[in-house]
Amino acid sequence: MKSKSILCVCLSMAMTAVIPLTSCSENTDATSSSSSSASAVSSQNTQMSVLSPTVPGLYNIREMASEAEQKWIYGAEGQDGSVQGDGGWYYMYTEETNTGGDYDVSKIKECWYSDINDGGSLVSSGSVLNKPTWVAGIYSPDTDIVSTDNWWNQSMDEFMSMTLNPSVGTGPYASAVLAFKAPQDGNYNIDVGYYMGNNDPYNLMGDGITLSIYAGSDKLYSYSNAYYAEYGHEYLNATLRAGEYIYIISDPNINGINDICSNISAEITMTFPKYADNSTVWAFGGGYINGDGTTQGENGWYYLFSEETNTGGIYDTSKIEECFYKSDYKVNPYTEEAFGSWLPTIYSENIKFSYINQWQQSADGTLSPEMYYPPYASAIIGWKAPDAGRYSINLSLSAGAWSDNTLYDGVTVSVYCGTRKVCGKLIEKTSDFIYSFDADMEENEYLYLIVDPNNTAVDDLVEGANIVIEKAD
Ligand SMILES: [Ca+2]
Numbered sequence: 001m002k003s004k005s006i007l008c009v010c011l012s013m014a015m016t017a018v019i020p021l022t023s024c025s026e027n028t029d030a031t032s033s034s035s036s037s038a039s040a041v042s043s044q045n046t047q048m049s050v051l052s053p054t055v056p057g058l059y060n061i062r063e064m065a066s067e068a069e070q071k072w073i074y075g076a077e078g079q080d081g082s083v084q085g086d087g088g089w090y091y092m093y094t095e096e097t098n099t100g101g102d103y104d105v106s107k108i109k110e111c112w113y114s115d116i117n118d119g120g121s122l123v124s125s126g127s128v129l130n131k132p133t134w135v136a137g138i139y140s141p142d143t144d145i146v147s148t149d150n151w152w153n154q155s156m157d158e159f160m161s162m163t164l165n166p167s168v169g170t171g172p173y174a175s176a177v178l179a180f181k182a183p184q185d186g187n188y189n190i191d192v193g194y195y196m197g198n199n200d201p202y203n204l205m206g207d208g209i210t211l212s213i214y215a216g217s218d219k220l221y222s223y224s225n226a227y228y229a230e231y232g233h234e235y236l237n238a239t240l241r242a243g244e245y246i247y248i249i250s251d252p253n254i255n256g257i258n259d260i261c262s263n264i265s266a267e268i269t270m271t272f273p274k275y276a277d278n279s280t281v282w283a284f285g286g287g288y289i290n291g292d293g294t295t296q297g298e299n300g301w302y303y304l305f306s307e308e309t310n311t312g313g314i315y316d317t318s319k320i321e322e323c324f325y326k327s328d329y330k331v332n333p334y335t336e337e338a339f340g341s342w343l344p345t346i347y348s349e350n351i352k353f354s355y356i357n358q359w360q361q362s363a364d365g366t367l368s369p370e371m372y373y374p375p376y377a378s379a380i381i382g383w384k385a386p387d388a389g390r391y392s393i394n395l396s397l398s399a400g401a402w403s404d405n406t407l408y409d410g411v412t413v414s415v416y417c418g419t420r421k422v423c424g425k426l427i428e429k430t431s432d433f434i435y436s437f438d439a440d441m442e443e444n445e446y447l448y449l450i451v452d453p454n455n456t457a458v459d460d461l462v463e464g465a466n467i468v469i470e471k472a473d
């Protein structure tokens with residue numbers, strides 16, 4: 001079970017969390033090193049939050065993001081669990097079981113709804129189990145589907161603990177499926193929690209369940225547990241076309257004895273990546289399109305690094321170099337689909353993502369210098385000003401050591417305009433960093449966002465970075 005999100009949280013983290021405003025004052029030496037007033041960074045805005053609506057010339061990232069995302073929560077208040085498709089959620093099943101997590105999703109069908117108030121023969125007793133449930137089509141109204149032997153339940157009823165329980169004592173068996181239908185083309189973050197396994201591991205007849213998560217026909221996740229039921233939580237991401245489904249599939253394996261799959265939570269967030277106009281506004285991160293993220297200089301953005309680390313936030317920007325792009329750096333173990341990262345040239349072309357190499361620098365706003373062994377490097381995103389002038393610059397990101405291990409020292413996040421340091425902040429444990437300022441920049445001068453791993457790069461994670469630059473003239 002993973003506890004760490006390795007996927008883009010994009011805008012949703014910054015937008016939905018209570019945002020602690022990160023003070024940058026202790027390291028700010030914005031103007032002291034500059035001899036030219038024309039190139040000075042204006043200091044009056046350096047403490048300002050991007051949330052301030054009153055300052056002209058500042059781009060309000062929060063407002064942009066709320067326009068740019070949409071969220072669906074399974075079981076949200078007001079949702080009607082007796083209707084297919086309410087809130088985007090569908091109750092489904094498949095006759096494919098015990099497949100080791102491989103399914104032909106074209107065989108998934110909709111369930112039918114059994115409302116005990118209709119007085120059907122589905123329920124054998126007057127116990128609390130006498131709740132409405134969605135039922136696989138292989139079971140007829142004459143089937144005793146919720147009884148001493150059969151614990152099939154598929155409902156968002158809080159009292160039934162959000163179940164996706166394919167447990168029937170004797171076959172035929174079916175896999176219970178909760179599905180979400182994508183309302184439009186987009187990139188979807190998928191956040192699923194569950195409790196699953198064998199409800200009575202002392203009964204050796206039970207073989208638990210297999211829980212799988214699909215986006216369309218792509219398997220994103222699969223986990224089988226025949227032993228003590230346990231809690232898990234997955235953070236996944238997929239690009240879907242309108243009308244495609246996300247499936248959460250609960251498979252009873254060989255039999256349904258003591259199978260439990262409950263406490264299902266599911267939250268789908270879609271982001272609509274935006275195009276900045278790249279003549280008055282430039283933007284980088286998970287909410288914005290900069291080509292396919294594999295080209296240096298797209299809309300002015302560059303993937304860079306420096307061998308300078310653990311410097312207390314002081315860098316010689318002439319030492320900053322370009323990264324190289326490795327398209328097959330990471331491979332999804334379930335779909336075997338490769339995806340890439342920008343990497344410092346101090347690492348070999350043959351480097352692969354592994355538990356000791358977790359560097360990730362990509363257009364989705366990930367800027368993590370995470371490595372288990374030296375040599376370390378600082379991960380940098382740069383933006384080259386197309387014209388001389390004054391720019392309003394807004395940054396937000398989530399940074400720090402992602403684990404609770406006190407041995408690890410997080411990152412130092414610094415911002416430079418050319419050789420001039422604007423801001424520097426040591427962030428040991430994961431927190432949000434939000435910073436806004438105005439700067440006068442020369443033509444072709446770089447803005448740098450520098451993520452320094454400090455003394456060790458273990459567990460150093462920076463994600464959800466969004467940078468919005470607006471011409472302030
Ligand atoms: Ca089973």
Ligand SMILES: [Ca+2]
Pocket residue numbers: 408409410411452453454455456457458460
């Ligand atoms: Ca560190």
